[in-house]
Amino acid sequence: DAEITQSPRHKITETGRQVTLACHQTWNHNNMFWYRQDLGHGLRLIHYSYGVQDTNKGEVSDGYSVSRSNTEDLPLTLESAASSQTSVYFCASSESGTPKQYFGPGTRLTVT
Amino acid sequence: TQLLEQSPQFLSIQEGENLTVYCNSSSVFSSLQWYRQEPGEGPVLLVTVVTGGEVKKLKRLTFQFGDARKDSSLHITAAQPGDTGLYLCAGERGGSYIPTFGRGTSLIVHP
Numbered sequence: 001d002a003e004i005t006q007s008p009r010h011k012i013t014e015t016g017r018q019v020t021l022a023c024h025q026t027w028n029h030n031n032m033f034w035y036r037q038d039l040g041h042g043l044r045l046i047h048y049s050y051g052v053q054d055t056n057k058g059e060v061s062d063g064y065s066v067s068r069s070n071t072e073d074l075p076l077t078l079e080s081a082a083s084s085q086t087s088v089y090f091c092a093s094s095e096s097g098t099p100k101q102y103f104g105p106g107t108r109l110t111v112t
Numbered sequence: 113t114q115l116l117e118q119s120p121q122f123l124s125i126q127e128g129e130n131l132t133v134y135c136n137s138s139s140v141f142s143s144l145q146w147y148r149q150e151p152g153e154g155p156v157l158l159v160t161v162v163t164g165g166e167v168k169k170l171k172r173l174t175f176q177f178g179d180a181r182k183d184s185s186l187h188i189t190a191a192q193p194g195d196t197g198l199y200l201c202a203g204e205r206g207g208s209y210i211p212t213f214g215r216g217t218s219l220i221v222h223p
Contacts, residue, residue, distance in 0.1 A: 031209065042215035043155075043200070090154050099143055099204035099211045103154030 023091030135201035
């Protein structure tokens with residue numbers, strides 16, 4: 001069965017360190033997304049991609065970057081982790097031409 | 113300002129009760145999705161509505177899209193503990209296929 005996976009599921013890091021969160025999907029979807037979920041804010045879009053070599057900023061992109069070298073993967077990098085980036089991060093994918101998204105299980109990141 | 117307002121924010125009810133969750137906006141949406149998220153997991157799509165006035169049923173769940181495509185509701189009949197979770201609505205505008213999420217309604221159904 002097709003799926004979308006994230007790793008690691010939990011991560012603790014220190015302020016200032018670079019962190020990369022992995023997202024891998026086997027749906028063969030062109031569109032991939034990264035969100036963060038915080039109490040009181042819901043799901044907020046960080047970055048998204050419509051296909052290989054395409055990346056776009058979402059509403060809360062500062063301090064984050066992504067790259068899309070193949071269809072299956074969209075890693076999210078925190079260049080210099082800050083305590084404000086402590087959150088639960090979700091990756092999602094969708095087919096072209098539809099807003100219906102399939103979500104991964106999430107990565108809980110703690111920045112100390 | 114939140115584009116999509118969900119109410120109530122929290123709901124705690126007994127098994128067998130009925131409930132309605134609302135998703136409201138001043139904007140018109142091309143489509144609207146409802147997701148359910150259980151603790152420690154990602155959201156899972158329940159339904160998509162695209163036509164004003166549309167009603168969709170999923171077992172005990174009834175979803176309605178407003179006539180003007182600005183709001184939606186989710187009604188659960190005879191709630192069960194397995195319905196416990198965070199219910200999120202998400203609206204998509206203008207053909208971008210990027211949904212904007214509401215903050216969610218957290219539902220607890222007690223046995």
